[in-house]
Amino acid sequence: MAEPxxxxxxxxxxxxxxxxxxxxxxxxxERLNDRAGIVREVGQLKESSGAAVYSADRERxxxxxxxxxxxxxxxxxxxxxxxxxxxxxxxxxEEVLKVxxxxxxxxxxxxxxxxxxxxxxKLRPFRSIADVFAAVExxxxxxxxxxxENTTEGMVAQxxxxxxxxxxxxxxxxxxxxxxxLLSQSGQLSDVRQVISHxxxxxxxxxxLNAHLPEVERIEAASTAVAAxxxxxxxxxxxxxxxxxxxxxGLKTVESAIEDRRDNTTRFLLIGTQSPEASGxxxxxxxxxxxxxxxxxxxxxxxxxxxxxxxxxxIQLRPIKGKPWEYLFFLDLEGHVSEARVxxxxxAAGKIANSTRVLGSFPRARKARxx
Numbered sequence: 001m002a003e004p005x006x007x008x009x010x011x012x013x014x015x016x017x018x019x020x021x022x023x024x025x026x027x028x029x030e031r032l033n034d035r036a037g038i039v040r041e042v043g044q045l046k047e048s049s050g051a052a053v054y055s056a057d058r059e060r061x062x063x064x065x066x067x068x069x070x071x072x073x074x075x076x077x078x079x080x081x082x083x084x085x086x087x088x089x090x091x092x093x094e095e096v097l098k099v100x101x102x103x104x105x106x107x108x109x110x111x112x113x114x115x116x117x118x119x120x121x122k123l124r125p126f127r128s129i130a131d132v133f134a135a136v137e138x139x140x141x142x143x144x145x146x147x148x149e150n151t152t153e154g155m156v157a158q159x160x161x162x163x164x165x166x167x168x169x170x171x172x173x174x175x176x177x178x179x180x181x182l183l184s185q186s187g188q189l190s191d192v193r194q195v196i197s198h199x200x201x202x203x204x205x206x207x208x209l210n211a212h213l214p215e216v217e218r219i220e221a222a223s224t225a226v227a228a229x230x231x232x233x234x235x236x237x238x239x240x241x242x243x244x245x246x247x248x249x250g251l252k253t254v255e256s257a258i259e260d261r262r263d264n265t266t267r268f269l270l271i272g273t274q275s276p277e278a279s280g281x282x283x284x285x286x287x288x289x290x291x292x293x294x295x296x297x298x299x300x301x302x303x304x305x306x307x308x309x310x311x312x313x314x315i316q317l318r319p320i321k322g323k324p325w326e327y328l329f330f331l332d333l334e335g336h337v338s339e340a341r342v343x344x345x346x347x348a349a350g351k352i353a354n355s356t357r358v359l360g361s362f363p364r365a366r367k368a369r370x371x
Contacts, residue, residue: 032086039090057279057363059087088118097121100132100141106225106245112176112268113145127222129158136271137167149267149314150178152204152260159269160318163359164287164328170360172270173283180205180259183245184231184238187252194219196227197240201259205240208258225249267365278336279363283313286346288329288353289320297352301329304348308341310334326354337361 063083067076099117101109103125113123124141126132132144148159163170180201184192195202195209196219202209209218221227224241228249231239238254239245246253290297305312314332335342337358350356 032090035086036090057276059084060363060366062087084115085118085120088120097143098124098141099143099145100124100126100135101145102126102129102132102147102223104223104225104229106228106241106248107223108176108178108242108266109145109147109268110225111242111244112147112174112266115176116145116172116174116270129156130162133162133166133168133271136273139273142272143171144271145174145268146271147266148173148269150200150204151263151265153200155316157318160316160328160330161321163285163330164357166271166359168271168273169275170269170285170362171272171274171276172362173365174268174270175365176266176268178204178259178264178266179242179257180240180264181243181246181256182238182254182258183228183241183249183251184254185235185251187254189213189254191235192216192238192254193236195238195240196221196230198222198224198227201240204260204264205258207260208255212255270362275360276362278338278361281364282334282336282361283364284333284335284337284342284346284361285359286331286333287357287359288331288349289326289355290329290353291326298329300352301349305331305333305345308345308348310342310345329353330359335361 063080066079066083070076070079097117099113099121101107101113101123103110105125107125110123110125113121117123124135126135129146132141132146135141136144146159146162147156149155180197182189182192182195182205189212192213194217195213197205199220201224202218202220209216219237221230221239224239225245225248227239228241228245228251231237232249232251239251240258243253243256245251288301290301302312311334312331313334314330316330318328318330320326320328333342333345337343337346338361342361346356346358
């Protein structure tokens, strides 16, 4: 067969296949609009009953069911991002969800908010973690995303200090796999005279910096995004941050994934004013106050938790500012506060503690995704 004839046949077949794709796309569009109409009805029911617009457990179960039912060849891993955006877009028909995070744009908190809520949520940056808490309390945003723990650097002290006095509730959690890039104007290691970032990324990349830039000055910034902003205006400066922050501020990658540990993950809390219902795979966060010098106080506090078979997933200690030798004990327990064994354990522990406050019960996070 002559080459021109082969080309014509290939072009004809390509056009036919593209027509089929177009028809399928239009069918998908019709089904998306059908879905949107039903979501609008759901929103009206939620409004009349006072139910929360956002349900982390419901949105997670949608994706999990689809992944389990997927026969292929569409990759199951791709269903999460696709349906996250579909859910985000249709959720805005119920109510535009306003979500706050510690900014500016390009921080890991921003990446976590995008991962959880998608592009259709109204994401608002704040100058500090404290400002995110305050915005939720004042009703300026419906939910806040705040970092609480990192696998390399440990707990985020500011978040722990703000939780006990927060006039709201912890209503969810998420995990973000954190990968740090070295970013600069030129993208050349030889041009780097100073390295700037938030203190945590600087610490998390210490071994790489010691090996490759041992004599270079290290400067602390308020956030990775602020560091990227400053590096964009100074050719001698390189910032440590996410790939996304480099894209936002027009920087080139000097080196990717310079973190010392590949399992570097940050856990974030979702804070709001509405408590989610039990999902069957929940955590309950609670804070107790107790004097450190009280004999056997911590043991007696934890004894009923163990006796009633409630599993502890985390325990953290923080001093109470202005009250010498008094401490806050933060516990994460498996289960929902509405479950008898959990509520009984908390009631028994509360008789030993000076004070008790349940910070929230919420669905456990999915496995960390890279940001």
